[in-house]
Amino acid sequence: xxxxxxxxxxxxxxxxxxxxxxxxxxxxxxxxxxxxxxxxxxxxxxxxxxxxxxxxxxxxxxxxxxxxxxxxxxxxxxxxxxxxxxxxxxxxxxxxxxxxxxxxxxxxxxxxxxxxxxxxxxxxxxxxxxxxxxxxxxxxxxxxxxxxxxxxxxxxxxxxxxxxxxxxxxxxxxxxxxxxxxxxxxxxxxxxxxxxxxxxxxxxxxxxxxxxxxxxxxxxxxxxxxxxxxxxxxxxxxxxxxxxxxxxxxxxxxxxxxxxxxxxxxxxxxxxxxxxxxxxxxxxxxxxxxxxxxxxxxxxxxxxxxxxxxxxxxxxxxxxxxxxxxxxxxxxxxxxxxxxxxxxxxxxxxxxxxxxxxxxxxxxxxxxxxxxxxxxxxxxxxxxxxxxxxxxxxxxx
Numbered sequence: 217x218x219x220x221x222x223x224x225x226x227x228x229x230x231x232x233x234x235x236x237x238x239x240x241x242x243x244x245x246x247x248x249x250x251x252x253x254x255x256x257x258x259x260x261x262x263x264x265x266x267x268x269x270x271x272x273x274x275x276x277x278x279x280x281x282x283x284x285x286x287x288x289x290x291x292x293x294x295x296x297x298x299x300x301x302x303x304x305x306x307x308x309x310x311x312x313x314x315x316x317x318x319x320x321x322x323x324x325x326x327x328x329x330x331x332x333x334x335x336x337x338x339x340x341x342x343x344x345x346x347x348x349x350x351x352x353x354x355x356x357x358x359x360x361x362x363x364x365x366x367x368x369x370x371x372x373x374x375x376x377x378x379x380x381x382x383x384x385x386x387x388x389x390x391x392x393x394x395x396x397x398x399x400x401x402x403x404x405x406x407x408x409x410x411x412x413x414x415x416x417x418x419x420x421x422x423x424x425x426x427x428x429x430x431x432x433x434x435x436x437x438x439x440x441x442x443x444x445x446x447x448x449x450x451x452x453x454x455x456x457x458x459x460x461x462x463x464x465x466x467x468x469x470x471x472x473x474x475x476x477x478x479x480x481x482x483x484x485x486x487x488x489x490x491x492x493x494x495x496x497x498x499x500x501x502x503x504x505x506x507x508x509x510x511x512x513x514x515x516x517x518x519x520x521x522x523x524x525x526x527x528x529x530x531x532x533x534x535x536x537x538x539x540x541x542x543x544x545x546x547x548x549x550x551x552x553x554x555x556x557x558x559x560x561x562x563x564x565x566x567x568x569x570x571x572x573x574x575x576x577x578x579x580x581x582x583x584x585x586x587x588x589x590x591x592x593x594x595x596x597x598x599x600x601x602x603x604x605x606x607x608x609x610x611x612x613x
């Protein structure tokens with residue numbers, strides 16, 4: 217009776233866990249449909265569902281933490297891998313040279329205020345570095361999705377916005393290893409070594425992206441779809457895991473794997489991995505929502521509103537700088553709206569600093585900040601689109 221009862225009980229627990237996970241994924245799917253219908257980024261929906269189902273939420277569920285934690289890690293890796301696949305070495309270099317002055321303005325207006333507030337909160341240099349990174353980097357994933365949903369993905373505005381996003385992404389290459397070193401409490405020598413290695417690896421990936429397209433195209437046969445998918449995804453996971461072992465950022469490692477692949481190979485992999493990326497990205501945002509209590513968000517709401525207001529103004533000014541010379545007077549507003557949302561990078565940074573003395577407050581602040589900026593971007597974009605469409609309709613009448 218004893219062993220049989222234990223076996224039956226274990227099976228029941230596993231079945232309930234599967235049922236709960238299935239129910240949550242179903243809810244995420246419905247949320248995605250609703251987001252598309254109301255033309256708002258789906259990320260806030262995922263985060264809110266996580267808040268509702270986590271500790272302190274409305275319907276707390278006893279979900280498998282192992283499954284969700286692994287799924288969240290896979291989501292972060294796939295997000296960064298796909299981002300790398302969307303860029304090429306020549307385009308990155310050209311974008312950096314074209315918008316390096318705007319990159320400096322972007323950094324000053326968005327990273328510096330966050331860093332100063334981190335110091336004012338008493339979080340020290342580490343807190344300044346962390347909060348500055350969270351407020352600096354726009355969400356490439358949300359921005360690209362917004363451009364796609366609104367039909368501007370192939371426009372001049374999209375190209376100019378992408379150059380700013382690329383400069384920010386390149387900044388992450390030395391930033392994330394440096395942050396990992398600071399969180400671990402390593403010394404100055406370890407920090408300099410970590411950043412130097414990051415820069416060398418990034419430079420190597422860029423050179424491979426520029427020079428190695430033909431060689432990689434011969435090795436990776438795009439006709440062998442299953443082999444191509446497994447090889448690239450496996451390489452990204454191997455690089456991410458190995459990077460973690462040596463103190464390098466797994467996110468940047470996955471990004472560099474994607475960056476090294478160009479041309480027909482990159483296009484084929486993007487098509488194959490997109491559905492998988494969407495699945496695990498949803499789990500990534502859900503998991504972060506589960507880790508924060510709604511009550512903790514209320515405590516940091518005034519600070520999050522302040523940071524969001526500064527972030528909105530900063531990104532709108534960057535949008536004005538990159539699109540003010542365009543004939544369409546609303547172009548700079550759309551550019552700014554695409555840059556406003558913070559998302560996966562801010563959450564990855566907050567996750568790296570979770571073990572610090574201010575980690576709990578930081579995570580609550582980050583999720584509130586991401587929610588506010590994502591919603592603000594959608595609202596601004598809808599207002600600009602409505603104005604544009606009214607003007608176009610008036611000109612036709």
